[in-house]
Amino acid sequence: MNVFTSVLVFQKLPSRKGRDKYSIQCLECFGKNLYIGTREGVVEYLTVNSVIGEKNLAVREVGKRQMGRSGAIGQLTAIPVLNHLLVLWDGSVTVLNMFSLEPIPALKKIQNVSLFYVNESVVQTQSVSVELFVASTKRKTVSIYKVCVDRWECVRQVALPQEPVALTVHETCLCVATCDRYFLHDYESQTTLDLFPHNLGKQSIIANKCGKGEFLLNGPGCLGMFVMKNGTSQLPPVQWPDGVVGAAVYFPYVLTLQNHTVHIYSMLDQQLKQTVPIGSAKSLISTEAKVFVVAEKEIYQLSPVPMEDQIHELLSRERVDEALTLLDRVQDLLPKESYKDLHKNVICTSGMIKFYREAFVDAKELFIKGELDPREIISLYPAMLVMSDNFTPQTTAVSNAKDLWSLSRHDWPTFRQYLSFLDEFLREVRPTTQGQICSDEIDSALFKLYLEQGEYGKLDQFVSSQNNCNLQICVPDLEKHKRFFTLGLLYQSQGQHFNAIQTWVKIVEDQSNEPSHISVFQHIVNTLSHLEHKPIIWKFIDWVFQRDQEAGILIFTKRHARDRNTFAPEEVLTILANYPVATTLYLEYLVNDLNSKEEKHHTLLITAYVKQILQSTKGAENNYTSKDEIRHKLQKLLWQSSVYSADAIYDQIKSSFLHVEKAILLGKSSKHKKALQILVNDEKDQQAAESYCWRTSAGQDRKFTQRMFLILLQIYLESTEHVIAAVDLLNKNAFAFDVVSVLRVLPSSWSLQLVLRFLCESLRGTVHDKRMRGLEISLAKVENIRHKHAWMEVTHEEIRVNRGCICHCCQKPLTVPQFLRRPTGELTHVYCHAGESSH
Numbered sequence: 001m002n003v004f005t006s007v008l009v010f011q012k013l014p015s016r017k018g019r020d021k022y023s024i025q026c027l028e029c030f031g032k033n034l035y036i037g038t039r040e041g042v043v044e045y046l047t048v049n050s051v052i053g054e055k056n057l058a059v060r061e062v063g064k065r066q067m068g069r070s071g072a073i074g075q076l077t078a079i080p081v082l083n084h085l086l087v088l089w090d091g092s093v094t095v096l097n098m099f100s101l102e103p104i105p106a107l108k109k110i111q112n113v114s115l116f117y118v119n120e121s122v123v124q125t126q127s128v129s130v131e132l133f134v135a136s137t138k139r140k141t142v143s144i145y146k147v148c149v150d151r152w153e154c155v156r157q158v159a160l161p162q163e164p165v166a167l168t169v170h171e172t173c174l175c176v177a178t179c180d181r182y183f184l185h186d187y188e189s190q191t192t193l194d195l196f197p198h199n200l201g202k203q204s205i206i207a208n209k210c211g212k213g214e215f216l217l218n219g220p221g222c223l224g225m226f227v228m229k230n231g232t233s234q235l236p237p238v239q240w241p242d243g244v245v246g247a248a249v250y251f252p253y254v255l256t257l258q259n260h261t262v263h264i265y266s267m268l269d270q271q272l273k274q275t276v277p278i279g280s281a282k283s284l285i286s287t288e289a290k291v292f293v294v295a296e297k298e299i300y301q302l303s304p305v306p307m308e309d310q311i312h313e314l315l316s317r318e319r320v321d322e323a324l325t326l327l328d329r330v331q332d333l334l335p336k337e338s339y340k341d342l343h344k345n346v347i348c349t350s351g352m353i354k355f356y357r358e359a360f361v362d363a364k365e366l367f368i369k370g371e372l373d374p375r376e377i378i379s380l381y382p383a384m385l386v387m388s389d390n391f392t393p394q395t396t397a398v399s400n401a402k403d404l405w406s407l408s409r410h411d412w413p414t415f416r417q418y419l420s421f422l423d424e425f426l427r428e429v430r431p432t433t434q435g436q437i438c439s440d441e442i443d444s445a446l447f448k449l450y451l452e453q454g455e456y457g458k459l460d461q462f463v464s465s466q467n468n469c470n471l472q473i474c475v476p477d478l479e480k481h482k483r484f485f486t487l488g489l490l491y492q493s494q495g496q497h498f499n500a501i502q503t504w505v506k507i508v509e510d511q512s513n514e515p516s517h518i519s520v521f522q523h524i525v526n527t528l529s530h531l532e533h534k535p536i537i538w539k540f541i542d543w544v545f546q547r548d549q550e551a552g553i554l555i556f557t558k559r560h561a562r563d564r565n566t567f568a569p570e571e572v573l574t575i576l577a578n579y580p581v582a583t584t585l586y587l588e589y590l591v592n593d594l595n596s597k598e599e600k601h602h603t604l605l606i607t608a609y610v611k612q613i614l615q616s617t618k619g620a621e622n623n624y625t626s627k628d629e630i631r632h633k634l635q636k637l638l639w640q641s642s643v644y645s646a647d648a649i650y651d652q653i654k655s656s657f658l659h660v661e662k663a664i665l666l667g668k669s670s671k672h673k674k675a676l677q678i679l680v681n682d683e684k685d686q687q688a689a690e691s692y693c694w695r696t697s698a699g700q701d702r703k704f705t706q707r708m709f710l711i712l713l714q715i716y717l718e719s720t721e722h723v724i725a726a727v728d729l730l731n732k733n734a735f736a737f738d739v740v741s742v743l744r745v746l747p748s749s750w751s752l753q754l755v756l757r758f759l760c761e762s763l764r765g766t767v768h769d770k771r772m773r774g775l776e777i778s779l780a781k782v783e784n785i786r787h788k789h790a791w792m793e794v795t796h797e798e799i800r801v802n803r804g805c806i807c808h809c810c811q812k813p814l815t816v817p818q819f820l821r822r823p824t825g826e827l828t829h830v831y832c833h834a835g836e837s838s839h
Contacts, residue, residue, distance in 0.1 A: 001273050001274060001310065001313055001314065001317075002274065002305055002309075002310075002313060003253060003264050003273050003274045003304065003305055003310065004253075004255075004264060004274065004276065004291065004302040004303060004304055004305065005302070005303050005305060006276050006278070006293075006300055006301070006302055007057060007300065007301045007302075007303060008057075008298060008299075008300055008301075009034070009048060009057050009059060009292070009298075009299045009300060009301045010034070010036070010046065010059050010298060010299040011297060011298045011299075012024075012297040012298070021039065021040060022038060022039070022040070022297060023038060023039040023072075023296055023297070024036055024037070024038060024039075024282070024294055024295070024296065024297065024298075024299065025037045025038060025039050025072045025073050025074070025282075026073055026074065026075055026076050026283070026294070027076065027283070027285050027292055027294045027299060028076035028077055028078050028085070028285075029285060029287050029292060030078045030080055030098075032047050032048050032049065033045070033046075033047060033078070033098070034046040034047065034048055034059075034299070035076050035078065035085060036076075036299070037072070037073025037074070037075070037076050037087070037089075038072070038073060039072040039073075040066075040070070040072075041066060041067040041068045041069070041070060041071045041072065041073060041089060041090075042064060042065070042066050042067070042073070043064070043065045043067060043073060043076070043085075043087060043096065043101060044061065044063075044064050045061070045062045045063040045064065045065075045099075045101055046059050046060065046061055046062060047059070047060050047062055057301070062099075063099075063100070063101045064101070065096065065101040065102075067087060067089045067090070067094070068089065068090060071089060071090045072089075073087060073088070073089050074088040074089060074115070075087075075088035075115060075116065076088075077116070077117075077118050078098055079098075079118060079130055079147065080098070081122050081128055081130065082128065082130065082147065082148070082149050083097060083098045083099065083149075084096070084097070084098060084104070084107075084147070084149075085097070085098045085101070086116065086118065086132070088113060088115070088116060091111065091112060091113060091114070092109040092110060092111045092112075092113055093109060093110040093113050093116055093132075093134065094109050095107040104150070106150040106151060107147075107150070107151065107152055110134055110143075110145070112136045112138050112139060113134050113135070113136060114135050114136060114137040114138075114163075114164065115135045115164065115166070115167055116132060116133060116134045116135065116167075117132075117133045117135075117167050117168055117169050118130060118131070118132055118133075118147075119131035119132075119133070119169055119171075121171070123146075127148050127149070128148070128149070129146050129147055129148045130147050131144060131145070131146065131147070131169075132144070132145040132146075132147045132152065133145075133167060133169050133174070135160075135164040135167045135176075136164075137163040137164060140159065140160045140161070140162065140163055140164075141157050141158060141159055141160060142157070142158040142160060142164065142167065142174060142176070143156070143157050143158075144156040144157070144158070144187070156187060158174065158185065158187045160176060160178065161178070162178035162179055162180070163178060163179060164176050164177070164178060165177045165178055165179060165200065165205045166205045166206070166207035167207065168207050168208060168209045168215060169209075170209060170212070170213050170214075170215070170229055171213075171229075172186050172187055172188040172189075173185070173186050173213070173229040174186075174187065175207050175209075175215045175217075175227075175229075176207070177198070177205045177207045177217070179200050180197055180198065180200065181194065181195070181196065181197045181198060182194075182195040182196060182197075182198065182207065182217050182219075182227075183195055184227075184229060184231060186229075193230075193231045195217070195225075195227060195231065196217075196219055196220060196225070197220065198218065198219070198220065199220075203218055203222075203242075203244075204218060204244060204245045204246065205218060206218035206224075206244070206246065206247045208247060208248065208249060208286075210226065210249035210251075210254075211249070211251070213228055213229045213230075214226055214227070214228050214229070214234070215227050215228075215229075216247060216249055216254065218244065218247070219237065222239065222240055222241060222242050222244070223237040223238065223239060223240075224237055224238035224239075224240055224247060224254055224256070224265070225237050226267075235267055236270055237270070238254050238265045238267070238270045239270065240254075240256050240258070240263060240265065241258055241263070243258050243259060244256045244257065244258045245257050245258060245282070245283075246282070246283045246284045247284065248284035248285065248286035248291055249267075249286060250286050250291050250304060251267065251330075252266060252267045252268050252326065252329050252330060253265065253266060253267065253273065254266075254267055255284055255286070255291055255302070256284075257281050257282075257283065257284050257293070260277065260278060260279050260280060260281055261275050261276065261277050261278065262275065262276040262277075262278055262281070262284070262293060262302070263275055264276070266326075268325050268326060268329055269322065269325065276293075276302065278293050278295060278300055279295065280295045280296040280297075280298075281293050281294065281295045281300075282294050282295060282296070289303075290302060290303050290304070291304075307326075307327075307330050307333060307334060308334070308338060308342060310326065311323045311326060311327055311342050311345075311346065312345075314326070315345065315346060315349050315396050316396065318349070318353060318398055318399060320346055320349055320350040320353065321350075323346045323349075324343075324346045324347070324350070327339070327342055327343055327346055343370075344370045344371055344372075345370075345396065346370075347366050347369050347370030348366065348367060348370035348372045348376075348395060348396075349395070349396045349398065350366050350370075351363045351364075351365075351366030351367045351370060351372065352395055352396070352398050352401075353398050353400060354366060355367075355377075355421075356398060356400045356401055356402050357400065358414070358417060360417070360420075360421040360424075363421070364421065364424060364425050364428065367425060367429070368425075368428065368429055368432070368434075371433075371434045372395070372434070373391075373394070373434065373437070373438065374425070374426060374429050374434065374435060374438060374441065374442050375388065375391050375393075375438050375441050376393055376394065376395050377422065377425060377426075378422075378426075378441055378442075378445045379391075379393055380404055381404055381418070381419075381422060381445075382404060382405045382408050383448065383452065384445050384448065384449075385441075385444070385473065386441055387440060387441055387444070387470060387473075388438065388441065391438075404418060419449060419453065422445070422449060423446065423449055423450075426442050426445060426446050426449075427446070429442070430442050430443075430446075439468040440468045440469075440470055442468075443462075443467045443468045443469045443470075444468075444469050444470045444473055444474065446462060447459070447462065447463065447467075447469045447474050447477075448473075448474075448477065450462060451477055451478070451481060451483070456483065456486070459483075459486055460485075460486055460489055463486060463489045463490045463493055464489050464492075464493060465493065466493060467490075467493055467494075469490060469493075469494075471490070471494060474490060475487065475490070478490065484503055484504075484506070484507050485503075485504065485507060485520060485523075487503050488500040488501070488503040488504045488507075491503060492527065497527070497531060497533060497536055498536050498539070500527065501524055501527060501528070501536065501540055504520045504523060504524050504527075505524065505540070505543065507520045508520050508521050508524070508547075521547065521548070521551070522551065524540070524544065525544060525551050525552060525554050525555060526554075526558075528540060528541075528544065528555045529554055529555045529556075529558045529559055530559070530560070532566050534566065534567075537555065541555070541575060545576075545579045545582055549579050549581040549582040549585070550581060550582070550585065552579075552582060553576075553582045553585040553586055553589075556572050556586060556589070557585070557586065557589040557593070569590055569596070569601070572586055573586070573587075573604075580608065580611070580612075583604075583608060584605065584608040584609070584612065587601055587604055587605035587608060588605065588633075590605075591605055591637070591641070597643055598643070599643045599644060599645060602637070602641045602643050602644035603644045603645050603648065603649065605637065606634065606637060606638065606641075606644055606649050607649070607652065609630050609631075609633060609634040609637070610634065610649070610652055610653055610656075610658070610661075612627075612630050613627055613630050613631055613634070613658065614656060616630075631658075631660075631661075634658075634661060635660060635661060635664065638661060638664040638665065638668075639664060639695065642668075646665045646668040646669055647665075647669070649661075649665055650662060650665040650666070653665075659678050659679065659682045659683035660679065660683055660685070660688055662675075662678055663675035663676070663678045663679045663683070663688075663692060664692075666678070667692065667696055672696060672708060672711060673711050673715070675692065676689055676692060676693075676711060676712050676715055677715055679692060680712075680715050680716070680722065680725075681715075686725045686728075686729075689712055690712070690729065690732075690733070693705070693708040693709050693712055693736075696708055705736050706736060706737055706738045706741065709729070709733060709736045709737055710737065710738070710741055710742070710745070712729065713726055713729060713730070713737070713742065713745065714745055716729065717745060717746075717747065727754060727755070730742065730755060730757075730758040731757045731758050731761070734757075734758050734761030734762045734765065735761070735762075735765045737758075737762065739759070739762040739763070739766070742758070742762075
């Protein structure tokens with residue numbers, strides 16, 4: 001891949017006079033300032049301007065200084081904060097002014113120097129200073145100097161076990177290469193850590209700083225080793241070829257120089273990314289913005305390709321994993337928005353590759369993670385329209401892309417899997433922020449997907465819920481497929497309730513062959529029962545009741561509690577005036593479900609029951625069954641309700657065959673004897689008369705019960721036809737009679753044998769009652785004695801009190817010498833026995 005672009009910065013043209021001995025030995029760069037050290041001991045100062053061509057830069061020579069008659073410049077380092085340029089020549093360090101190249105007299109040469117290193121950190125004290133580390137092969141030491149503008153001084157010396165060959169520093173940690181090994185030394189803690197050996201004769205010694213507290217070393221086996229200052233490694237080594245003569249780090253890449261070629265490796269996956277051929281190259285110099293390659297007579301600049309372009313190149317080659325790894329590691333180097341857009345692009349491109357590989361689960365997760373615009377996927381499918389005029393597909397094209405249009409015609413099983421993916425993806429992305437941006441397209445696509453695939457269950461469920469389907473597109477499709485019930489659901493979900501109900505009414509009236517038409521009428525009723533818009537209900541209410549009054553009444557009775565106030569009861573009763581069955585059902589709802597206490601509602605319901613019973617014919621068995629059910633409801637209401645007008649109802653049924661009902665109404669007016677006479681003489685139902693006595697006596701005392709049964713007995717005794725009924729009444733309900741009262745009304749002609757069972761049961765009951773009362777009295781006495789005993793237990797001990805004690809209750813002096821005390825003997829509150837009972 002294209003990581004760096006190469007540009008020629010400087011080239012020394014061959015001299016016409018004699019043999020050209022010009023050779024570049026070292027290089028230093030700061031901003032636009034370029035310093036070259038040559039083999040003839042010359043320091044050249046150049047400035048590099050902006051690009052004026054694709055391969056060349058504008059270079060201007062500013063100055064030049066001859067350090068001596070002979071000898072190569074070994075090392076150049078600029079200290080911009082001090083305007084110093086350090087020059088290693090002839091075994092000593094000389095300080096020049098960065099711009100004039102004039103020596104600084106106050107800073108004398110440092111002798112016996114083989115190499116040096118300037119710490120990048122600047123110390124801000126009274127005078128600005130930096131640290132200079134000077135290595136001496138002859139002395140086997142590293143001297144640490146404090147360098148200021150006009151002076152320097154040696155502040156520390158570190159002894160080395162062998163001659164230093166390479167040196168780099170991070171804070172207080174020295175990374176030193178000697179003739180046979182690398183080691184780390186912390187001059188503050190005086191600790192030394194051996195790393196690994198090297199072969200000086202067969203490999204170049206490389207010791208470069210490559211990050212905060214990290215060093216790049218040329219290790220055994222041609223491995224570029226990344227070593228932290230604590231001796232550990234956080235990155236795998238880079239396997240580079242034999243014969244590497246130099247290396248530099250430009251995150252996240254490592255550049256090596258070998259065989260006139262620059263090899264560029266990734267620190268992230270340790271793979272070779274690019275090779276740049278450069279003839280007679282000697283060394284690499286890395287700066288914050290670029291990397292320089294120093295050749296014999298030329299200087300090349302390797303400028304990094306912008307990270308965005310590198311990632312786009314990887315995406316174009318579908319190396320998405322590599323692009324994602326690179327993007328994550330260089331996140332801090334990119335603007336936040338740029339990183340976010342790139343990250344989404346990488347994720348979505350990976351998703352597209354998975355999508356066309358039919359790895360649908362992974363593709364869906366990647367699309368959602370990358371916040372892919374759902375319209376990108378919708379637009380890939382045949383017959384799926386994207387309605388947004390301003391939408392243009394933005395996804396990166398991938399090599400394994402398939403034509404879904406062609407797939408739908410020639411490989412239906414595979415295309416069906418793509419349709420299933422579309423369904424799952426759109427349903428999952430629908431509630432997200434990304435889905436809300438184009439909710440119309442998503443919902444319309446799902447609608448079309450279900451309709452075209454014949455998944456009508458899913459379609460009905462989808463359009464029944466809240467959706468943003470485009471009616472201009474979806475309505476014609478439903479009419480074309482004759483899915484009119486679904487069309488009504490779509491109208492309903494869009495808030496067009498009138499159109500929805502009107503559509504369903506047409507289905508019912510036309511008896512459509514649509515499979516769902518059987519339950520359409522009930523669906524209309526349910527819809528009306530949930531509506532609050534009264535004008536729409538008025539338009540369809542008569543149509544519903546003309547078809548089915550029992551179903552139609554649900555419009556009013558199945559309303560949610562918060563919607564019941566939409567219609568007042570009187571308003572509903574007015575509406576239902578022409579529908580008697582519906583009126584009865586609604587009155588039942590008011591009385592039984594809402595527990596209405598209004599006399600009008602109870603009276604109207606009873607009247608409705610009476611009319612239905614009286615109007616029913618005896619010709620059909622079904623009518624008899626219905627009449628019996630209504631009579632049961634009527635009798636139950638007459639017994640339980642207490643707010644209807646009993647006299648008005650009695651006048652209505654006075655001349656009818658509703659004898660039981662008349663008895664109940666008379667009982668409500670306390671006309672019990674007349675009521676029992678109707679049950680015995682008119683209804684001729686002994687069981688009903690007996691039940692009337694028990695039900696009327698419920699909640700009353702025993703004397704009332706005895707009086708009720710005595711009245712019934714007297715009615716039986718008035719006619720000889722009811723003698724057997726009278727005997728059965730006495731024998732079955734002996735406990736309900738007072739024996740003395742019964743004996744007074746019994747005819748003298750009755751034999752003892754006839755009432756023997758009654759007398760035995762009555763006497764047994766009398767004896768039982770007497771014994772129970774005696775037992776209750778005895779239990780009460782025992783409870784009383786127990787309380788007295790408990791009181792005596794806590795009051796039987798005595799104490800004496802001093803003269804002048806006062807009663808705690810009445811505040812009067814105590815005159816009685818003896819008082820009860822507690823078992824503990826401790827006097828708390830003392831009360832006198834005289835006076836009020838509460839003392």
